[in-house]
Amino acid sequence: MRGRMMTLGLAIPGRSGIHRAPLWAKYLVVLAFGVCALAWREAPVALALIGLTVLLYAAAGRRVLACWADPLRYLWWMFAILGAHQWWLAFSAGATGMESAARAVAIVGGMLAALQAARLLLLVTELTVLMDGLGRALRPLRHVGIDPEALSLGVSLMLRSIPAIAASAVEVGDAARARGIGRNPVALAGPVVVSAIDYAHRTGDALAARGLLDHDDEPTG
Amino acid sequence: MHESTVSFESAALAVEDEAAVDASAKAVPQRTVLSPVTLTLSEPRVAVIGANGSGKSTLLKMINGLVAPSGGRVLVNGHCTRQATKRVRRDVGFLFTDPLAQLVMPVVLEDVELSLKASVPDRGERRRRALEILERLGLDHLAHRSVYDLSGGERQLVALATVLAAGQRILVADEPTTLLDLRNNALLQRTFATLEQQVVYATHDLDFAARADRVLVVDQTRVVFDGAPDEAVAAYRQLALREA
Numbered sequence: 001m002r003g004r005m006m007t008l009g010l011a012i013p014g015r016s017g018i019h020r021a022p023l024w025a026k027y028l029v030v031l032a033f034g035v036c037a038l039a040w041r042e043a044p045v046a047l048a049l050i051g052l053t054v055l056l057y058a059a060a061g062r063r064v065l066a067c068w069a070d071p072l073r074y075l076w077w078m079f080a081i082l083g084a085h086q087w088w089l090a091f092s093a094g095a096t097g098m099e100s101a102a103r104a105v106a107i108v109g110g111m112l113a114a115l116q117a118a119r120l121l122l123l124v125t126e127l128t129v130l131m132d133g134l135g136r137a138l139r140p141l142r143h144v145g146i147d148p149e150a151l152s153l154g155v156s157l158m159l160r161s162i163p164a165i166a167a168s169a170v171e172v173g174d175a176a177r178a179r180g181i182g183r184n185p186v187a188l189a190g191p192v193v194v195s196a197i198d199y200a201h202r203t204g205d206a207l208a209a210r211g212l213l214d215h216d217d218e219p220t221g
Numbered sequence: 222m223h224e225s226t227v228s229f230e231s232a233a234l235a236v237e238d239e240a241a242v243d244a245s246a247k248a249v250p251q252r253t254v255l256s257p258v259t260l261t262l263s264e265p266r267v268a269v270i271g272a273n274g275s276g277k278s279t280l281l282k283m284i285n286g287l288v289a290p291s292g293g294r295v296l297v298n299g300h301c302t303r304q305a306t307k308r309v310r311r312d313v314g315f316l317f318t319d320p321l322a323q324l325v326m327p328v329v330l331e332d333v334e335l336s337l338k339a340s341v342p343d344r345g346e347r348r349r350r351a352l353e354i355l356e357r358l359g360l361d362h363l364a365h366r367s368v369y370d371l372s373g374g375e376r377q378l379v380a381l382a383t384v385l386a387a388g389q390r391i392l393v394a395d396e397p398t399t400l401l402d403l404r405n406n407a408l409l410q411r412t413f414a415t416l417e418q419q420v421v422y423a424t425h426d427l428d429f430a431a432r433a434d435r436v437l438v439v440d441q442t443r444v445v446f447d448g449a450p451d452e453a454v455a456a457y458r459q460l461a462l463r464e465a
Contacts, residue, residue, distance in 0.1 A: 010327045010328060010367050011328075013365070126331060127326055127327060127328070127331055128326070128331045128334050128335070128344070129344075132344060149338075153325075156325065156326065157325060159327070160325055160326070160327060163369070164321070202317070202319065203322055203325065205282075205287055205317070205322075206315075206317060206322050206323040206325070207325065208286075208287055208310075209285050209287055209310070209314070209317075209323075210310075210314075210315075210323075210335075210336060210383070210384070210387065211310040211311065211339070211387065212325075212335070212339075
């Protein structure tokens with residue numbers, strides 16, 4: 001987990017058509033996957049969308065395709081819990097076992113397809129390009145007092161924070177095992193939260209020090 | 222070479238000491254983090270030495286406006302850090318002890334580009350300049366590497382590149398060599414020596430401090446010595462040994 005999580009937000013360079021597609025087209029594809037998964041909550045649609053993501057990853061190159069299975073490899077337990085929960089919800093509402101299974105595949109499959117589409121966007125686009133595009137797209141929000149540049153920086157920070165917090169969770173787990181405390185998730189949650197807050201403080205300080213959070217309306221003395 | 226001046230005019234910091242509050246207290250007691258400091262720094266290299274928790278970092282953070290004094294003021298090239306923070310940060314870059322907290326983009330080149338974003342709107346030009354800065358520091362071979370794959374020393378040098386990219390005239394560094402091994406420590410010190418900027422740095426490395434033009438010794442929130450490196454290091458050694 002340590003290694004793969006650290007690559008989140010890292011684009012894999014390439015010259016494929018997927019890589020070279022304009023940013024708006026990439027965003028549109030991600031949006032289309034989300035809309036389809038939400039609008040047609042049917043197992044065949046979800047499976048078709050997942051199949052389509054495999055084709056798109058393959059079109060982006062071998063190294064990108066090799067990343068396709070990562071969410072299943074590391075987060076299979078989450079999809080399993082979600083699937084079981086959806087199956088139980090449908091079953092307890094009166095559906096047959098098969099119908100409940102189809103429902104679970106539709107929901108979890110749709111989520112997986114949307115997730116894979118979003119990951120593909122990150123894998124084939126540099127973060128600075130994404131940030132520039134997001135900043136441009138969100139420019140109208142300036143009229144309602146929202147700074148689009150700050151918002152796009154926030155998105156990149158979110159991507160940057162996930163591996164950092166995952167690394168801190170691994171470190172806390174290692175430290176706990178070294179002290180013989182074991183893997184009690186409740187005991188580990190406290191130190192992970194504290195270290196996440198500390199990380200947020202340090203990142204905030206660093207952003208402020210680099211002048212990345214300064215507003216245009218501040219007096220310049 | 223640099224032409225910058227940092228002035229502390231009775232700058233001090235006291236914070237509310239929540240830990241010392243008891244139920245009967247009418248007001249929250251104050252804890253002094255930095256006692257009033259009055260001095261002007263205009264030398265190219267100024268080192269700050271002192272024990273952990275003595276107030277070194279607070280002193281440095283005041284120069285960039287990261288910490289606002291609760292009393293007095295700090296002026297950077299005539300601009301007050303409290304009233305003109307944005308202007309001050311255009312002049313002052315800050316290098317943290319832990320470079321990973323400072324690097325916000327996943328790829329080295331992207332992080333240097335981020336520093337240039339405010340001043341260079343064109344992406345192509347931004348990339349060209351970012352590569353130029355990395356090349357100047359001998360880091361161009363790391364341009365497309367993930368910040369997670371770098372060694373501690375490489376990360377600190379990349380963090381330095383992101384600061385230098387912004388083109389500030391003063392560099393403040395808070396214990397920049399603390400997490401580095403001997404080789405990377407020497408590499409960073411060598412790089413520091415070549416910088417045109419005024420550099421104000423805190424360190425526990427007394428050899429590094431001795432290379433400055435002026436050294437401040439901070440002890441228990443006060444600047445207790447301000448002078449030539451040899452004398453300052455001797456004064457700090459004496460102070461530390463007396464307390465040990």
